[in-house]
Amino acid sequence: MRRTPARRPTIKDIARRAGVSESAVSFALNGRPGVSAATRDRVRRVAEQLGWQPSTAARALSGEGSATVGLVLARPARTLGVESFFLQLVSGVQEALAARRLGLLFQVVEDTDAECALYRRWWAEHRVDGLLVVDPRDGDPRPALLAELGLPAVLIGAPGHGTAPHGGALSTLWADDTGAMASIVDHLHTLGHRRIVHIAGLPGLAHTRRRIESLRAEAGRRGLPEVTSLTTDYSDAQGAEATRRVLAADPPPTAIVYDNDVMAVAGLAVAAERGVSVPGELSLIAWDDSVLCRNTHPAVTALVRDTAAFGRRAAEHLVALLDGGPALDVRDPLPRLAPRGSTGPAPGP
Template sequence: MTTSPTPRVTIKDVAARAGVSKGAVSLAFNHKPGLSEATRDRIFEAARELGWAPNLAARSLSSSRVDVVGLAICRPAQLLGLEPFYMEFVSGVESVLTERSCSLLLRLVRNVEEEVGLQDAWWRGKQVSGSILVDFRADDPRVPAAERLGLPVVAVGHPSLTGSLTSVWTDDATAVTEAVGYLAALGHRRIARVGGAAALGHTSIRTAAFDEAARALGIAGARQVATDFSGEAGARATRSLLSAARPDRPTAIVYDNDIMAVAGLSVASEMGLGVPGDVSLLAWDDSQLCRLTHPTLSAMSHDVHGFGADVARTLFGVITGEGPGSHPVPTPVLTPRGSTAPPKV
């Protein structure tokens, strides 16, 4: 963006230089069939020589075509690579974007304020047609920011956290209640939960639901520990829980994802405790990891790939003008495998 008064090159100049119609230039830049390779090359060559590029915003408005969808994730880069959840979520989003020749603009941010500035710049700079917002917190500043901008978004989070934004969400409270109820039905009275990052809204919802379920079932020996979702943090939390004196040691542990449950299984083995003989373990999300361990891990199964696909489809609806809505996806369901059993008496 220079401030010197250079004359602006238009599509007409490009067409004239390439010796074709403006429609042909449009076809070439929209990557559509109907032109010979030689003609396309001539058009692109002319555009390069003149320094012309289509106005992406105008292109997007005139053809109602959605090219790029934004996603900012607020996690340290190192941690992102370790969590199966995000890659499965992204792969589900991509499965829908690919069908529509659309790309994902992905960015890691350090905090939610940085994301607010980024979404603002992406939208005003016409770099995205809409965005997916994840990891909601209480009083999330992205809610008023997206409302003020008129940015088409899908908020991945419980409606209690996402204000007037269209939301796609999982009923975590019901799933936690089912998990605790199942372990209690097996006979467990000392049940622990290794939870995710305490600042996240969905973690708070699960924490409250776990306390409530334990209270309702009259389970006094319920404990919860917060982590950062990493395998290492899950291992540390499990080691600490299983190091308690025998009468206080939990006989069942629920995890907030699957990588922490895999780590927990390894810690039990390292401490000479049998699974499920001495301690039952219940994972969450249920990627292929849960079926690759020995014993296999019982889990609250959540189709994360399908969840990502639902989010992407809902965003296309928002971009094309559908009104705001709240879309629950199927609640995670209990999939019992080899890691849960009644406690030894």
Template sequence: MKDIAQRAGVSESAASFALNGRPGVSEVTRDRVRRVAEQLGWRPSAAARALSGEGAATVGLVLARPAETLGVDSFFLQLVSGIQEVLARRHLGLLLQVVEDIEAECAVYRRWWAEHRVDGVLVADPRTDDPRPVLLDELGLPGVVIGALSDSDSRTHRRLSQVRVEDTQAMAAVIGRLHALGHRRIAHVAGLPTLAHTARRMDSLRAEAERQGLTAAQSVVTDYSDTEGASVTRRVLQEPDPPTAIIYDNDVMAAAGLGAALGLGRDVPGDVSIVSWEDSAVCRLVQPWLTALSRDAVAFGRIAAEELIVLLDGGGARMVSLPLPRLIERGSTASALSGILPEEPSAN
């Protein structure tokens, strides 16, 4: 700072004001100081900013999921890519930590707050009974929930925004399309039952099945792994009245389910249609290609990071809804009667 001030011909306090965006210096002086700083290769010290109360220039993300399931989950890789893209533009760092459970995640937030490690957090996987919103309120730590909180925790949190995905409508659209193809026995291989979006999908399945008069619709919860995806598939397909269509909560389970069905001698889509909730390259590396709900996970990450920056800049908390995912029909779904795809598959 002293070197910059001397070369720019200003006091050290004026140089500090100029570089930190504070009032008290003219725009001409601010521009001159910044040009000198750039020439000298100056960058702000995150540690010094934290000690002076100016912030850590870092955003936190804690994932409370088994590490082995995260390693094959393309959604989170794309999500983080979108987050990092936005943070890089603001020269903000991303502090990522993987923990075993929600209690450990809350402990991380308390430690980060006490140590001034982060300016705000991105909160993944909202729970049906989620302690994190209240904790973040108590700490005064700004955050953005990636996916909406459960209806029981829908109250407004002063410094907690939400980026909402319409899981309920998406499930209703999938059930409606399968019903139109003649499917009356539908299974849903769901994810972790404690997650708010899993609960919304299961509730939507039940509601839509009742509305359509489907008496043989069921959800089976899993840990999102390929192992459980395959195991549940074998179990439901060996029931006396097996489903003619199966919806999987991610691409990995859907691919594993396809392999399990083929291993039992079932034809896909002749005997059973398969739908993946997530679209990825995995859905196009198997035969037949998997019908999938397509949503832009990178854009999801960008929007979440942008909303957090709004909070860090002093803006208010708000709810942002993402577009409804599109159903991309491929070779794994067909009419329950003929096993033949319609000539013009839907993309709604």
């Protein structure tokens, strides 16, 4: 007599046996905060009793899955070699994936169309079990595509307002750009700055738009009429060129906010080249901190956050989805502004 194969236990089975929610099971099994130590121990005991195994590992052993996660960057490749943010992000991602014996498939493409085409190919070839998606855009086609393909994903950098956009297993993890920009403007306003320029990143990115809109809103709230934003490709070359352009204005800004560390350091070099004293005549702030910011003279005031931990949390949320957990919308802790030698009181009129 042929026996029916035993059904593999799921997170739902563990939740029912342990008397907790499915999200609590996901948190407990993935070592994430949000449940008590007692609940974590109970869930793990039940999982062991039921013989539960992470679905990604089981799928890989059975040949049904790849035990691999995909990450695609649709940016000019020349801008990535000197920017520390993505290196730190990927290091955190890799740390979390390695703990679960998952691989990372990484590729750089020219634009979003190429990224979507790559997702379709990976899906057709069973190359990845899930995706980490970065640089959300206005009118972004990727969430709908991922729902169509049925690929679990974490969208990094866009608030989902508590729902999975377009349905499907899509979690969101995002930083509060609005709050971060408010802390920057508050710092500069307290120092007496009234002419502020924001040298932003790529146009079309959702976080670029949020930062620009937040700068305008904060400036309007404080009655600062001379505030502008310029977009770039994040490179040192375009950061330097934008700095030269704004410093040639009459009158020039007394403070410049850069969307990454590389452009801020390039801007500092341009100020030295033009004989502009920092911070005596010009204050500079970088959006993301790095060793570059801390080792220039003067050291650059910057927003500080643990980018590797940010990447680690993103990967953990994706693993939770692969294990059958619910889609979540998660806001990361607000970055902290670290005042350093590049910011000081605004010069006189």
